[in-house]
Amino acid sequence: WKQTKVSLERPHKNDNGEPIPVLYDITSDGVLHYEPKETPTEVLGQHLQRIFEERGLDFFERLKDGALQTGVLPSVDNNKQEDESKDAASDDESGNTMTKDELYKLKMEVMPQLYIALGEMTLARDLLSSILNSSNTSSTILPSILHSITAPEAQQQQHVSLPPLSATLVTKPPSIISVRAFDAQLAIGGKDEALRKAAGLFKSVATRMERGRLLNEKYWVDALKIRRGNWGLVPAPLPPGSAPGKGTDKTAKDFVISYGLEESPRIFRRSAIAHMAHSDSEEESLVLPLRSNIRLRVSIGSPDATGNVKYSHNALQVAPEGHKPTLDERLRDAQRAVIEQEIFSILVHEAGTFPTASARVSERLVLVDVTQGMELKFELVDAGIFSLGTSATQDPVNQAKSDLIYHYLLTLLLRRHAHIKARRLGTNSSSNPGNPIPFGLDLSQVNLPILQPVIDQLQYQVFCERIQSQLVVVKIALTAAGIPSTLRFDPVGEIGTELIKIPVDTEARPLSGVCTLRIDNRHNLRLTLVSPSALTAHLSQATISISSMPQLCELLSDEVERFFLERICEVGRRICNDMGGIWFVDLNRCVGRWEGCVLNFEITFGDKFKIICIATRLNRNDPRHPVVDTYDASNSQKGLVEWVQHVLGNALNE
Numbered sequence: 001w002k003q004t005k006v007s008l009e010r011p012h013k014n015d016n017g018e019p020i021p022v023l024y025d026i027t028s029d030g031v032l033h034y035e036p037k038e039t040p041t042e043v044l045g046q047h048l049q050r051i052f053e054e055r056g057l058d059f060f061e062r063l064k065d066g067a068l069q070t071g072v073l074p075s076v077d078n079n080k081q082e083d084e085s086k087d088a089a090s091d092d093e094s095g096n097t098m099t100k101d102e103l104y105k106l107k108m109e110v111m112p113q114l115y116i117a118l119g120e121m122t123l124a125r126d127l128l129s130s131i132l133n134s135s136n137t138s139s140t141i142l143p144s145i146l147h148s149i150t151a152p153e154a155q156q157q158q159h160v161s162l163p164p165l166s167a168t169l170v171t172k173p174p175s176i177i178s179v180r181a182f183d184a185q186l187a188i189g190g191k192d193e194a195l196r197k198a199a200g201l202f203k204s205v206a207t208r209m210e211r212g213r214l215l216n217e218k219y220w221v222d223a224l225k226i227r228r229g230n231w232g233l234v235p236a237p238l239p240p241g242s243a244p245g246k247g248t249d250k251t252a253k254d255f256v257i258s259y260g261l262e263e264s265p266r267i268f269r270r271s272a273i274a275h276m277a278h279s280d281s282e283e284e285s286l287v288l289p290l291r292s293n294i295r296l297r298v299s300i301g302s303p304d305a306t307g308n309v310k311y312s313h314n315a316l317q318v319a320p321e322g323h324k325p326t327l328d329e330r331l332r333d334a335q336r337a338v339i340e341q342e343i344f345s346i347l348v349h350e351a352g353t354f355p356t357a358s359a360r361v362s363e364r365l366v367l368v369d370v371t372q373g374m375e376l377k378f379e380l381v382d383a384g385i386f387s388l389g390t391s392a393t394q395d396p397v398n399q400a401k402s403d404l405i406y407h408y409l410l411t412l413l414l415r416r417h418a419h420i421k422a423r424r425l426g427t428n429s430s431s432n433p434g435n436p437i438p439f440g441l442d443l444s445q446v447n448l449p450i451l452q453p454v455i456d457q458l459q460y461q462v463f464c465e466r467i468q469s470q471l472v473v474v475k476i477a478l479t480a481a482g483i484p485s486t487l488r489f490d491p492v493g494e495i496g497t498e499l500i501k502i503p504v505d506t507e508a509r510p511l512s513g514v515c516t517l518r519i520d521n522r523h524n525l526r527l528t529l530v531s532p533s534a535l536t537a538h539l540s541q542a543t544i545s546i547s548s549m550p551q552l553c554e555l556l557s558d559e560v561e562r563f564f565l566e567r568i569c570e571v572g573r574r575i576c577n578d579m580g581g582i583w584f585v586d587l588n589r590c591v592g593r594w595e596g597c598v599l600n601f602e603i604t605f606g607d608k609f610k611i612i613c614i615a616t617r618l619n620r621n622d623p624r625h626p627v628v629d630t631y632d633a634s635n636s637q638k639g640l641v642e643w644v645q646h647v648l649g650n651a652l653n654e
Contacts, residue, residue, distance in 0.1 A: 215278045222276060222285055222327060223255055229328045232258035236275070257286075259335045263417035263424075264342055272338045274331065286327055288334050293383045296340035298406045300398040301375035309375065312398035314406045316386045340380075343409050343450065346416075347378050350451040356532065357455055370455055371462045376405075405454055411503045412450035419448050419506050448506060460511055460531035464491040466549065467529065471517055474556050477609040478519060482639015489515040491529065523563050525556070561603045564613070565590040568601050568644050575648050596620040597651055601644070610634050615647045 014020055021034035051059055098106075175183075227233045236254035260272030275287040299313040319325060325333070344366070351359035351366050360367045366378040468489050478485040491513035492499070502509045511531040518524050526538045527546075535546040537555055546552050565585045572583040572592045581594035590601040598618040606612055613631040631643045638646070 215280070218280070218285070219276060219278055225327055226255075226257060226276075226331070229331070231331055234258065257331065259331050260338055261335075261342075261413075261417055263420045264338075265345075268338055268342050272335065274334065286330055288330075291334050292337065292341070294341070294380045295337060295383050295386050296344055296406070297377075297379050297381050297386055298402045298409075299377040299379070300402050300405075301377060302395070302398060303373055310395065311375075311377065312394035312396075312402060314402035315399065316383070337383075339410065339413065343413055344378060344380055346413075347451055350449055354451065354455070356459070368451075368455065370458045374458065374462060376455070376458065401458075408454060408503060409450055412448070412453060415504055415506070416448045416450060422506075453503070453508075456532040457511065459533055460491075460529075463531075463533045463535075464489075464513065464529060467515065467527070467535065467552070470549065470552060470556070471515060471527075473609050474517065474560065477605075477611055477633065478560070481611045481633045482641060483520050485520065486518045487515070488518075489513075491515075519560070519563055520567070523559075525559055557605050557609075560605075560609075560611075561588065564603050564611070564640065565601065567641065571641060571644050572599075572648060575645065575652070579652070592648075599648070599651055606632075606634075611640065613640060613643070615644075617647075617651050 012020060023032060023034055025033045027033070174180075223233065233255050236256045255276050257274040257276065258269065258272060259274060260269040264272075271290040271292075273290060275289070277285055277287050279285045295316060297313050297316075299311040301309045301311040304310045319329075347366050348361050351361050351368060354368070357371075358369045364380040368376045368378075370376050468491075471487055471489065475485050475487045492511055493513050494502075494511065498509075502511070513529040515527050515529070516524055517527075528536045528538065530536075535552065537544045537546055537552075539559070544555065546555065562585075565588075568590045569583040569585060569592075572581065572590070576583070576592065576594055579594045581592055583590065583592045585591075588602065592599040592601075596619065600616040602614045602616075604612045604614070611631075611633045615629040615631070617627040617629075619627070629647050631640060633640070636643065
């Protein structure tokens with residue numbers, strides 16, 4: 001084995017010689033996506049497409065001169081390189097910087113033209129300012145300006161005088177009467193429209209102010225209603241970026257409603273938050289941002305007549321159509337949803353380590369096999385599907401059990417929270433200094449379970465039903481044999497006050513019961529039951545713990561057999577008393593002897609505890625051929641005691 005060489009190369013074939021595909025992805029549904037297989041034709045097509053994209057469409061035309069044989073491929077980028085070199089040369093020529101002489105020459109050409117333009121624009125400005133002046137005084141600026149402009153010409157023609165310029169005010173003539181009337185109507189109509197718009201604006205503002213006042217009153221009324229309902233109402237935190245300071249919490253107007261339980265985990269308390277909003281309707285006045293419309297459904301499955309498992313679940317209370325839920329009802333509904341999610345999380349944690357029953361756990365389903373023929377299912381379903389799933393075909397007994405389990409889980413959760421609070425505050429009797437919590441141990445690890453009591457009670461119910469059915473079979477068999485018998489079965493022996501304390505007390509209190517089978521008004525068989533499946537038989541000679549149904553059947557058969565044998569002995573002694581007969585019980589048979597005869601009685605049991613008695617008689621005249629009589633309770637119209645008397649009478653007559 002030391003010389004064995006292991007290849008580090010990735011294997012391409014499995015043990016069967018088949019190629020191993022390359023895995024690309026695994027979807028959420030568990031579907032595997034492998035690398036698609038490519039045929040040689042597809043690979044050749046991809047290579048040709050790549051040649052055309054990288055080398056050009058005329059690649060094969062440029063290879064007609066035998067370039068492939070020489071091993072030199074022509075380049076398609078020669079023309080491109082030449083064009084790029086020419087563009088670079090032209091860019092270099094056009095991008096040369098100017099010298100100082102060239103810049104100075106350009107400046108001398110441009111500056112005189114700019115000064116001329118500046119002078120013309122300044123002259124035009126002064127001329128316009130002179131013309132626009134008042135005409136009451138003669139303008140002195142304009143002639144000076146004109147004189148400065150025409151100074152060269154004035155030296156040649158001094159006899160020519162320029163006329164002075166003056167300004168004249170022009171007024172618009174009044175319009176005709178019809179036009180003025182029309183203008184007045186327009187002015188009045190415009191003012192009326194403006195007044196109407198202003199009135200409408202004031203009205204809308206007043207309406208908004210009144211609506212805001214009503215909304216504020218409704219907001220505070222809703223806040224008082226919520227606080228009166230004992231819901232947690234605290235000021236909302238300041239918006240991001242607000243300056244913190246003293247008294248900022250007191251001036252907050254927005255409220256946050258915490259409807260989660262006090263001792264719930266932090267993740268559930270954070271999701272159980274509601275906000276109050278300013279709205280007219282009841283539905284929009286309360287905002288539940290983190291509410292999930294998911295409810296817990298408890299189902300019990302049992303096989304029907306055909307052998308198929310039939311589930312019956314608890315009923316969800318749905319509001320009637322047209323009913324508008326109040327604030328308290330909406331908060332209660334949201335709180336119930338959060339509590340159910342917390343219960344389901346605890347069930348998932350406990351079902352994985354459940355000791356007395358097997359369980360299957362998934363994201364939204366917990367299925368527990370309680371006993372043979374009974375399944376308990378917890379699932380998170382949508383509230384709409386839950387309300388539509390109720391049907392009249394369900395088993396009413398299992399549906400009532402599901403309702404009981406659902407409300408029992410709520411009670412156990414409250415007991416768990418009370419236990420956590422007592423441990424946290426140190427008020428629990430188990431948290432005294434003599435029994436401290438170990439360091440590093442989470443409180444959730446020492447909390448009270450909520451799934452164990454439910455499973456124990458279901459198992460105890462099935463256990464009691466099996467015990468009762470077996471005892472009923474024995475009672476029917478005794479009655480068929482002519483032996484009067486009564487059965488008193490009480491599976492729950494606690495009184496009402498003790499039953500109420502079971503889901504409240506932190507100490508585990510099992511259910512207990514008692515059943516008594518009285519045979520022939522003289523022999524009693526007493527059994528005690530303790531949840532989930534403890535059975536104890538209290539006999540006259542001993543107290544026996546029974547751990548299985550075959551052991552119980554064997555005990556019942558032994559006790560009934562012993563009773564019948566003793567009763568046969570009593571009948572034999574009473575009838576054969578004058579003949580000096582001897583009657584006794586030897587192990588599993590009753591023996592009677594008198595002069596010239598030996599009589600044996602044996603008791604056996606058939607199907608459904610059917611009583612069968614076999615009588616064997618040996619006579620002195622023919623000891624080798626005994627006479628055998630058989631009693632079968634299902635085929636005989638007589639009782640067992642009458643049949644024994646008849647057999648004894650035949651034996652005495654012979």
